[in-house]
Each structure stands twice: as C-alpha cells, then as structure tokens.
Amino acid sequence: MSLLQSTQFRPDPSATTARRAFIRAWPDFQNPAAWLVALILIIMPLIASGFFLIEIFATTLILGIIALSLMFLAGYGGMVSLMQLTIAGFAGYMVAVFGVSGNANISLGWPWWLATPMALALATLFGTLGGALAVRTEGIYTIMITLAIGAAFYYFTNQNWAIFNGHTGINTVATPHFWGVDWRADIAFYYVTLGIAAICYFAVQYVSRAPFGLALQGVRDNSRRMAALGFNPNAHRIAAYAFAAFIAGLGGVLQVWNYRQISPGSVSVGACIDILIIAVVGGITRPIGPFIGAFIFVLLRTFALDVLIKFGLDGNRFRLLIGLGFLAIVFWSSDGVIGLWERWRRHHVSSAKRTGGGRHG
C-alpha cells in the first residue's frame, strides 16, 4: 500500500479498483508475515532434520488439510461434521485396497496414479452421501449423525476382513516412485505435502469468495432467505460436503503414504474428535486456523510427553494438556487462536492510533 502511495505514477481508476479487488481477494499476498511463513516452509528441509520434517511438519500439514475440510463446512456452512477424518481414513483405505500393499490377498495392485484418483472419487462419494443424510438435520443433530457415521465406519473396519482386513488393517502400503524419485523419502514427501496443503488452502480461500462459497455463507446465515432468493439451500449444503470430502480425501491419501499402513486405530472416534479439537483450537473462521491448530496439536502430542515425565507425571497425559487448552480456547476465544491473535492486534493497533491520534481531527 505504501508503495502505491509513494509512487508518482497514478494508475487509472479501473486499475486501482482491480488492484483493490485483488487485495481483497488474496489478502495473503499483501501480508509480509505470510510471505515469511511461506519462505520458511519452503526452505525448511535446509533447517530441519528428517524427524522434524515428517513427524512435525508433514504431520501438521496432513492433519491441517483434514481439519481444513471441517473448517470449510463449519466456518462457511455452519455444519459441524465429525466424519471428516472418517472420509480421510476411507480414502486411505481405498489407496491401500486398490493400490499395492503387503496384503496381496486384498490389494488389487493398481498403480498409484490409478488407485489415488479412484480413492479420491470414492471418498468424495462417501462424503456426499453422508452429507445428504446430515443436511436433513441441524446443529447438534448434524454432529450426532456424522459422529454415528464415523463410529459405524470404525467398527465396520474392525469387523470386516474381506476389504479392510479387520483390526490388523493393511500394511506396507506402496508409495509413489516415478521420475527416479522416491516420493516418500523425507524431503520429497515434505514438499508433496506442502504443495497439496497450499493448493487446498488457496482453493478454500478462493472458493469462499466465489458464488458457491458466498451462497454457502448465505445458507449459513439465513437459509430461509436463501430459498427466497432462488437458491436451493440443501443442494448447496450437499455440494459443500462433496467439496470438503475431496479435501479430506487428499489428506487421507497423504496420511496413508506417510504411515505406509492403515488400521481401524487411524479412524477411531477419538481421532475424529481430534480433528474437531484441531479446528476449534486453531479457529474455524479462516482457512489458516486448522493449520495453526494442527501445529499446536502435533507439538503437544510429540513433546508434552517428555515435559510431563520431567514433572514426574504420566507421559500419556498429554491429552489432559490438549483438553485443558481446548477448554481455555473455547472459554476465552470462540474463534480459536487466530481470534485471540486478531483481538490482540486490534487492541495493539487501536492503542497505537490513540497515541498518534489527532491527525484525523
């Protein structure tokens, strides 16, 4: 902005409105902090060890993508879906079933470039069907019905041996190798994850200002009025579930590539609720929230153990820390960590204005 003001060259008015529209459309491009974060993420392999790259950052990005799908539904559509991890897990299972794995009796052995689109298509279908059920309800009943779908899928994977291989799950799932690169090697996989997370992030941000996203926010604010404007609110809700399911599916594919195995434990009810916690802690008003939430979650999960043991407590109590953090966030900031940050900044800016005030008077 200051650059624009200081130049002598005055662009014609249509160009400035175009520029203003661009700034509104892509706020990240105007934010130096966003550029800094992007730069750090890109050069991360120079700084971080393999452990940090995969266990911290890739895991954060994968959980962030799945939580992003929940953020899209909850933030723009007002629909809290607890089945987003289930959809991701379903996509992971489908990669293992259609692709190559150690369980040759189950896996069909398709190459990854066939198995992955198939898994994504089926996950999207799964999410759309679940959504078609869920949109018949509102509020707490949406949570209940999606939780029921998640729980049902968990028990089904435990008991079905023909496709899901029961409680042992599917092991040694093959990951993509092409152009002479092992894409599951630490650095390559980190970049794959980062790239897909960035695409999902910008896609959600872009769609939120496209007619589909605006209409979804309209349905969230007042679905009856949307019908009185010519929209079919339930069709929009179901389409939102489909879009979110595709994103969750991408996260699920990355997750199965990351662990190279998938078992019912990956789609447990507890894991479904973790996604909700991640989204709420980070904040569901903006697409960056889920990634921040996932980062906090992964840090706590990884390091709280050591800290707790140092204080002479049981290391498995890291969930207690996460739970307390969750309570604190819900208590003090309904829009998560980004809400806290924004409030702090607004406070900072307004106090700065007060000290330098009087210019406008």
Next chain:
Amino acid sequence: MDSVAHRLSAVGAGAALELRGVTRLFGALAALTDVTITVRPGERRAVLGSNGAGKTTLFNCITGDFPPSSGTIRFFGEDITQFPPYERIRRGLRRTYQISALFPGLTVQDNVYLACRGVSRGRFSFLRPGQNDALMHATENLVQAVHLAAVKDQRVAELAHGQQRQLEIALALAGAPRFILFDEPAAGLSPTERRELIEILTSLPAHIGYIIIEHDMDVALRVVESVTMMHNGRIFKEGPPREIESDPEVQELYLGGGHE
C-alpha cells in the same frame, strides 16, 4: 429453459397471481381461511388488517415458506402450489420480510450479489466473478438504486436499521422480478426514509406488480391502486383506496380499533 411451458401457459393467463380457496392451519388454528385473490400483472395492492389478520401468513403461502393446507396458487397461470420457494423465486416472484432477513456476516455488496446470482445461472460456480461480470454491474446498480453505495463494503451486521430495510428491498429487486410481496417495508423508518421508500416504490417499472403490507396509511394509500382488508384470516373487503378508507365497517374494525 423450463420457461417455454410456463411462458405458453402465461400467454393465456390474465392474472399475475391467483389464489383460490387458500387455507392454512397451524394445528387447530386457521391462520388463513378460504382466501381467494386475483391480482392483475402490474397491479399494486395493499393488504391491510390488524395483527393476526393473516397478512404475513398469506405471503408465506404465496412464496412457499409455508405451503397452504389447501387451495391453489397460480403465478402467471402456472400452478405453483407444490413448488419449493426457490422455484417460485426463479419464476419472477420476490418478497421482503417484516423482520429483516439478511446475511449479517456478509457485506452489503455480497448480499446484493447473492440476490442477483440466485435468479440467474451459475449458483454453484467455483469461479469468482471478474471485473466485467454482468452480475457485478447489476449489483452495483441495485446498491446505488437503494442509496447504499457508500456502505457497500460494510458488513450488514454493522448497518443502521433504515439501511437494513433498504437492503431488504434491494434483495427483492434483483434480476427480473415480475411480482413482489413487500412485508411492512416502512417499519421503523424515519420520515425521510419513508419518502425514499415511496419514491422507490412509485418508480418501479409499470409491469412489476406488488402487494404491500403496510400499517402506515400515508405510505400504503399513496403507492397502491387497490386495497384488500383482512380480518381473522379471511378477506373482509376489497376495493379502491378511497372506498376502503371511508368504509364505516373498515373504520370501526381497523382504523378506529385502537390502531394508531
């Protein structure tokens, strides 16, 4: 292109809106009883009546917010009784709400843009509108027509009451309306805002008819050519404004009935 059939059926139809024996029950309570109304295309009509007379229920039945319990509703000759609200809106029906029904989390511009998008193609579009998008121009024009250009980037939650009422009207004017239902558009407006409202209503193109629910007789009688009086969910009297105004029964029931 569902319009071929409905245009054909509209050719022979004299009425913009035709209600026959419309009844709406809420449990044992009849909010509307056997209401039969015919409104010509381009006709402007006021619906008067005390609270609980069934005026808003009438609107809700016409737009499909609540379907009628019995009776038929025809819109330009087409039977729309079983249609969901959005199908009626896509055929050129519009309405405003007595209590503003807007999208508080979105800006004024986004609210109007949604209204324009709702009655055109691409409701599910994943592509953002460009600078030269026809609907963006339509949006700008509408925002200007209701005097909200200065606040178009503000969130609706931050608007004053009068501005929200104006936005409410803008949403009903989007696209190519053929018939509009205004539910107390002047409620809570200042005298200046009322003058602006009258100006907007009287400057609507002649082919757009409307029904207006309005307690303020000054507003109502200046913008309509016919009046329907309702009482206890039934049509009580119909006629030109002067006749209704001077009708002793009406005066006793409505104007003298403790209403300002």
